[in-house]
Amino acid sequence: MNLRSIREKSELLTRLSNTELDLFESVSSKVQLADGEILFEEGGVADSFFTIVSGRIGLELTSPGRAPVSIQTLGPGELVGVSWFFDPYRWNWRARALGDTHLVAFDAVAIRQKCEVDRDLALEVLGVVAEEAVRRLHRTRIQLLDLYRSS
């Protein structure tokens, strides 16, 4: 998987040095999902993470007796998966393709192991994951304000 061709469009990959990019490329693979296919399930082992090349991924909440409800959607260039970096490495949501979607998958276990021995890499990856987590927190706070309600 040649990551350099999609580097500029990926929030994750633009942050990496060439050496780090080579490392990520060595543990990457293409993923192609048709509309409605599940990328990962809530509670599953978070042993991969992804960047979207094209299409959309919906993060869903499932509950008994009702259809899954999408709580957030992610588009091209965005990182899918934050839980892979934090113990206990379990997904908190279901991720499902909304239309045909192409992604690049990374072996989270391999990257975590590399981070154990390479603190510079760990710091860089932590920065990317934390930035994404903070961005989602900000967006969630705005959503919670219910800005568009009648007043």
Place this chain on the structure above:
Amino acid sequence: MTVANSMVSGPVTEAMLPRPFRVISHRFETPDTVTLELEPDDGADLSFAPGQFTMLYVFGVGEVPISISGDPHRPEILVHTVRSVGAVTAAIAGLGIGDRVGIRGPYGVGWPVGHAEGRDLVVVAGGIGLAPLRPVVYDVIARRDRFGAVSIVYGSRSPIDLMFQEELHSWRSRFDLQIEVTVDRSDESWFGDVGVVTGLLPRIPFDPERAVAMLCGPEIMMKVVANELETRGVAPENVYVSVERNMKCAIRFCGHCQFGSDFLCRDGPVLAYAQVSDRLRVPEL
């Protein structure tokens, strides 16, 4: 008395006189939002610039400022989209075909569509904020070759609150517009995007150095979007917001809408974000 005479016949008084218009069409956009088409009794067109507003008077109830949501290339029909949130807007929503209202205007400074010519245009609307921006879209479509990439990003509370759905589908079917729609809360019927409008900005094509952005919606939304655009390289001078507060007379007479050094009814409602960003952070204003 001299004073009394000047009050009943002066320019201010004349500007306060409404023209009668008749409702010729009434359509619910959402459960609490209606679009009215109005025709003037006197037959004279009401030409306007995208972003301008009128004072809409329901006889015996009251008067409110409402942005024009129609096509500037069709001045013979005045179109308003109104959400029922108070006594006057509830009365407007309850109007029927043939009912009459009073109209003053149009007033205010509209969107700088001319400034956007030759540039990429980013339109971001939240909730009923799409109504004041719809004339921009009509105008751009009518003169599409004069603009670069044109994107419309629209956020709503939920799928049922999405306005102008037929037009959103129509605009989305064009190859020369990019339309992105998101809702804060989805339901089982919704297969589109979920999340705040800022989350959609990375998807739209624009050159930050030659882009003009027009934002309309809750002030918090506009601030968040303006900040995100600035992060992406769009200068605040090229970001425009619609600040709609406390307009009463619409002729810079009563002072209710004074916002720092500007009177929103005459100097706004559309203002450059660079001009008002500091003021938008002052709770007392």
